[in-house]
Amino acid sequence: MIFSASWMKPSSVASRLIGWVARLPVRVxxxxxxxxxxxxxLLIVLGAVGLQVLSGVNDQTTELIKLQRRxxxxxxxxxxxxxxxxxxxxxxxxxxxxxxxxxxxxLSQFGYDLxxxxxxxxxxxxxxGQVRLEYDRFxxxxxxxxxxxxxxxxxxxxxxxxxxxxxxxxxxERLTNQLVNMAEADMxxxxxxxxxxxxxxxxxxxxxxxxxxxxxxxxxxxISWSLVDPVKKIEARLRQIAAGDFxxxxxxxxxxxxxxxxxxxxxxxxxxxxxxxxxETRNRELTETLEQQMATSAILRTIAASxxxxxxxxxxxxxSAAKLCDAYDAAILLKDGESLAIRAHHGPIxxxxxxxxxxxxxxxxxxxxxxxxxxxxxxxxxGDDFLAGRQMAMxxxxxxxxxxxxxxxxxAIGSLIIxxxxxxxxxxxxxxxxxxxxxxxxxxxxxxxxxxxxxARTAELARSVAELEALGEVTKAVNSTLDxxxxxxxxxxxxxxxxxxxxxxxxxxxxxxxxxxxxxxYGMSDELVAAISGQPISLDDPWIGxxxxxxxxxxxxxxxEETPTPVQKIIRDAGYRGVLIVPLLRPNxxxxxxxxxxxxxxxxxxxxVHLMETFAAQSVLAIQNAKLFxxxxxxxxxxxxxxxxxxxxLANMSHELRTPLNSVLGxxxxxxxxxxxxxxxxxxxxxxxxxxxxxxxxxxxxxxLDLSKIEAGQLTLAFDDYSLGxxxxxxxxxxxxxxxxxxxxFTTTVANDLPTGRGDERRLTxxxxxxxxxxxxxxxxxxxxxxxxxxxxxxxxxxxxTGPGIAPKDQALIFxxxxxxxxxxxxxxxxxxxxxxxxxxxxxMHGGTITVESVPGSGATFRMTIPIDAEEHVxxx
Amino acid sequence: MSKRILMxxxxxxxxxxxxxxxxxxxxxxxxAPDGAAxxxxxxxxxxxxxxxxxxxxxxxxxxxxxxxxSDPALRHIPIIAVTSxxxxxxxxxxxxAGCDGYVAKPFSPRQLLEKIRELLA
Numbered sequence: 002m003i004f005s006a007s008w009m010k011p012s013s014v015a016s017r018l019i020g021w022v023a024r025l026p027v028r029v030x031x032x033x034x035x036x037x038x039x040x041x042x043l044l045i046v047l048g049a050v051g052l053q054v055l056s057g058v059n060d061q062t063t064e065l066i067k068l069q070r071r072x073x074x075x076x077x078x079x080x081x082x083x084x085x086x087x088x089x090x091x092x093x094x095x096x097x098x099x100x101x102x103x104x105x106x107x108l109s110q111f112g113y114d115l116x117x118x119x120x121x122x123x124x125x126x127x128x129x130g131q132v133r134l135e136y137d138r139f140x141x142x143x144x145x146x147x148x149x150x151x152x153x154x155x156x157x158x159x160x161x162x163x164x165x166x167x168x169x170x171x172x173x174e175r176l177t178n179q180l181v182n183m184a185e186a187d188m189x190x191x192x193x194x195x196x197x198x199x200x201x202x203x204x205x206x207x208x209x210x211x212x213x214x215x216x217x218x219x220x221x222x223x224i225s226w227s228l229v230d231p232v233k234k235i236e237a238r239l240r241q242i243a244a245g246d247f248x249x250x251x252x253x254x255x256x257x258x259x260x261x262x263x264x265x266x267x268x269x270x271x272x273x274x275x276x277x278x279x280x281e282t283r284n285r286e287l288t289e290t291l292e293q294q295m296a297t298s299a300i301l302r303t304i305a306a307s308x309x310x311x312x313x314x315x316x317x318x319x320x321s322a323a324k325l326c327d328a329y330d331a332a333i334l335l336k337d338g339e340s341l342a343i344r345a346h347h348g349p350i351x352x353x354x355x356x357x358x359x360x361x362x363x364x365x366x367x368x369x370x371x372x373x374x375x376x377x378x379x380x381x382x383x384g385d386d387f388l389a390g391r392q393m394a395m396x397x398x399x400x401x402x403x404x405x406x407x408x409x410x411x412x413a414i415g416s417l418i419i420x421x422x423x424x425x426x427x428x429x430x431x432x433x434x435x436x437x438x439x440x441x442x443x444x445x446x447x448x449x450x451x452x453x454x455x456x457a458r459t460a461e462l463a464r465s466v467a468e469l470e471a472l473g474e475v476t477k478a479v480n481s482t483l484d485x486x487x488x489x490x491x492x493x494x495x496x497x498x499x500x501x502x503x504x505x506x507x508x509x510x511x512x513x514x515x516x517x518x519x520x521x522x523y524g525m526s527d528e529l530v531a532a533i534s535g536q537p538i539s540l541d542d543p544w545i546g547x548x549x550x551x552x553x554x555x556x557x558x559x560x561x562e563e564t565p566t567p568v569q570k571i572i573r574d575a576g577y578r579g580v581l582i583v584p585l586l587r588p589n590x591x592x593x594x595x596x597x598x599x600x601x602x603x604x605x606x607x608x609x610v611h612l613m614e615t616f617a618a619q620s621v622l623a624i625q626n627a628k629l630f631x632x633x634x635x636x637x638x639x640x641x642x643x644x645x646x647x648x649x650x651l652a653n654m655s656h657e658l659r660t661p662l663n664s665v666l667g668x669x670x671x672x673x674x675x676x677x678x679x680x681x682x683x684x685x686x687x688x689x690x691x692x693x694x695x696x697x698x699x700x701x702x703x704x705x706l707d708l709s710k711i712e713a714g715q716l717t718l719a720f721d722d723y724s725l726g727x728x729x730x731x732x733x734x735x736x737x738x739x740x741x742x743x744x745x746x747f748t749t750t751v752a753n754d755l756p757t758g759r760g761d762e763r764r765l766t767x768x769x770x771x772x773x774x775x776x777x778x779x780x781x782x783x784x785x786x787x788x789x790x791x792x793x794x795x796x797x798x799x800x801x802x803t804g805p806g807i808a809p810k811d812q813a814l815i816f817x818x819x820x821x822x823x824x825x826x827x828x829x830x831x832x833x834x835x836x837x838x839x840x841x842x843x844x845x846m847h848g849g850t851i852t853v854e855s856v857p858g859s860g861a862t863f864r865m866t867i868p869i870d871a872e873e874h875v876x877x878x
Numbered sequence: 879m880s881k882r883i884l885m886x887x888x889x890x891x892x893x894x895x896x897x898x899x900x901x902x903x904x905x906x907x908x909x910a911p912d913g914a915a916x917x918x919x920x921x922x923x924x925x926x927x928x929x930x931x932x933x934x935x936x937x938x939x940x941x942x943x944x945x946x947x948s949d950p951a952l953r954h955i956p957i958i959a960v961t962s963x964x965x966x967x968x969x970x971x972x973x974x975a976g977c978d979g980y981v982a983k984p985f986s987p988r989q990l991l992e993k994i995r996e997l998l999a
Contacts, residue, residue, distance in 0.1 A: 655962075656933070656962050659962035659983050659984055660889060660892075660962055660983070661891075662983075662984045663889075663891075663892060663895075663962065663983040663984035663985065664889075664891035664892065664895065665984075666984040666986070667891075667892070667895035667984065667985065667986075667987055668891075668894075668895060670986055670987050670988060671895060671898055671899065671987055674987070674988065676898055676899065676902055676987075677898070695984075699984060
């Protein structure tokens, strides 16, 4: 890093200092501020010292100036004194008053100077005092000289001047010199002092400057290191954290932000460490769960993939249980009689038994018996209640053992056991997991069991369905095919297929020849068929004949062991070994035999024998049916021919009868109409009877023809729109004369606004005419009424009479052909007995009904209901 | 001139009845005993109306009717089928062959005359 590259490692002293700075409980800013302020303070002191020095120099200079002034003053005094002396001397010499005054003024000036000097130079007070003394003496001398001069005493003045003033002046001069010297000496001293002070102050300033720089550097160094070191430590720590080491703490003495940062880093690290641990735990849990789920799904896949085989599932369960429960091995034991048998095992611990008796003496046994989880932390140290288990543990080397029962609907079917070679009990989760595995094993076992059951049932069903289908086909063939060979062919084919055999033959017994002959074969070559066909089988035959005589199935499980008949030899040579013969029987009659053969020897099971008996019964039925069909067909053809003949006969008869009848009725009418002249009355009556009988005969012929056409399905209705009112009116017009003739009250009541009907008007008129005609014919007194109405889409036509009525037992019969209530009465009344039958057919062909209500002696009521919008119902009867 | 009626009929009795019936009227009767003779008589005589039996020797009534109706000169002559074929559909068959009317045997001479008058009116 930059820091370490440009900075040397601090020494131990510096380290302590740095440590101290770091431990200062203030913020970094504060530290920097303090350092800055320290440096600034030092600089201020430096400035102050400089100022002080400057001020000292200034003082010195002032002093020097003072000294200079003093020296100058002293020199002035010296000079003044000299001048004074000169002036005075001159004045004295000249005896000049004015000069003397000037000298005296100068002298007083000198006095002033002296005063000023005394004021200035206090240190030379002594000398100055002497000067003052001398000056005063001098002055006094001068004064006296002056006075002497003025008084003209010149000599005296001179003497004084010479004796007093002159020496005084010398002394004064000396003294002033002394003053000057003293001042000059002071000056020298002062200059020396000034120079010394200057040197000192320069030293002080330089020292302070150097000290400031050093302080700044030192503080910078210390503070920087106090920052850099923890930063480096934190950085290193962060690297460790990044590398996944959450255990370390970063030790930083700092009690500043970096300290806080380090604390944070430590806390974060601890937090991260905790989170990491948590995540790792969660991750581990997830991984475990995933593994369990994968194991579970693997097991489920195995279950799904091997619905029929339990072993792969049990192996998978054992493997997963051992792995996921952190056990050395796992084993699945299933109930096998009175023992638990090892069905799957995974792991290195040996198991030295295949099955072990069920008991509470060993772990898996106890789990099975108690139907509860059994957990033994150290089986080798278990008590006597795990006798067998302990011995196993000693023998095989396992210690901690866990077993859970395999429970199916609360019933134990086995145990799942896991083991460890050391004492390390399984935890709750592992126990739960093992229970889950046990459940899965049960599901798999159950699945396989159900699957096999379903398969077995499906197979059974499929077989039943196949049998039923085959029987259905056979039945269909029996019922739909008249060709016996086709039916028998179908039967023998299905019989061979369903009995799981290779070939089959149906023999038919001829009672005339007393021989069985093959009639249908399946699965046999033409040569073989030809070969056995050439060998008739009699009732004495030891196999087919025997079965027929005993009337029960006979089977030959192994042809090779029998002495063969010629046919059996052919069969055996063709490679068939097992034969089943079922006789075809009718009560007291042998019909034939159904024989199936297979190439594999062995007994035919009950089911096959039973099935073949069914086929045999079908064959009998087919043979019988074929015979009956043949007979019925012949009869049917005869009947059809007869019917055709009858229809033709009737048509012919109708035509043939009409031709002579035409003559009879035609001529009769011409006679009655008097074409051949007026007839005598008796003849008239006779001719009228001939005419009536002729018409009756025509009626008979028409009825018979109608009925035969209806029977033959040849009569079709001519549907068209019709008016019921019109039908009633037509009928009334036809029968009214008859009623009037017999003195009967005859009424018709037709409802208003009857809708237009759809049907065969002629036939409906024929019906109403027939019923109304009958009513009038059989009623001797009273009334006949016709009522016509419509309701619910139907016309209702009622014919009510007051005739003799019809007995209840006859009421159904009257609508049948050739039936009349009382033959004696009808013979009187005439009629064919076909009218009502034909009427009923016509009404029914319209989709309607005709009924009668009657109490004998109280008349009869015929009621017809006909759909207004009828559709033709072809097959009416 | 009185209207002429051609009767095609093989049975003498029937011819007699119609002969006796027509004799009482103003109409003139021409007779033919079979279908072929009927067709020829129709062409030769140009009657005003034809009574046609159906079951006839030589040529049946349907065929004879068809031939007459296919001749433009004779097409307008009304033909009444007189037949003992009383089966349903016979009337329709006769009309299909070209007949203009239908009378079932045994017929009432009175009703036959009414029909003749109706068609000749």
